Amino acid sequence: MNADDSYLNERLAERRRQWRSGVAGVGLLLALGWGLLLSYPTPRPMAPEINASTTTASQSESLNGNATTALR
Secondary structure (H helix, E strand, O other): OHHHHHHHHHHHHHHHHHHHHHHHHHHHHHHHHHHHHHHHOOOOOOOOOOOOOHHHHHHHHHHHHHHHHHHH
């Protein structure tokens, strides 16, 4: 009976070791993934910024004013 308890305790201890190493492996992979994600540089915007003075409406108004001045 004592040998059976010893065998079962060993199996239980081995299962616990495997579970802990699995959790540690997942934790390591998550830490590496987050580190890689946070170290990746943020992309810069490729499109030029739109200012209020360069919108189509303000351009058409200034073009109309210039055209009126040129026609006078």
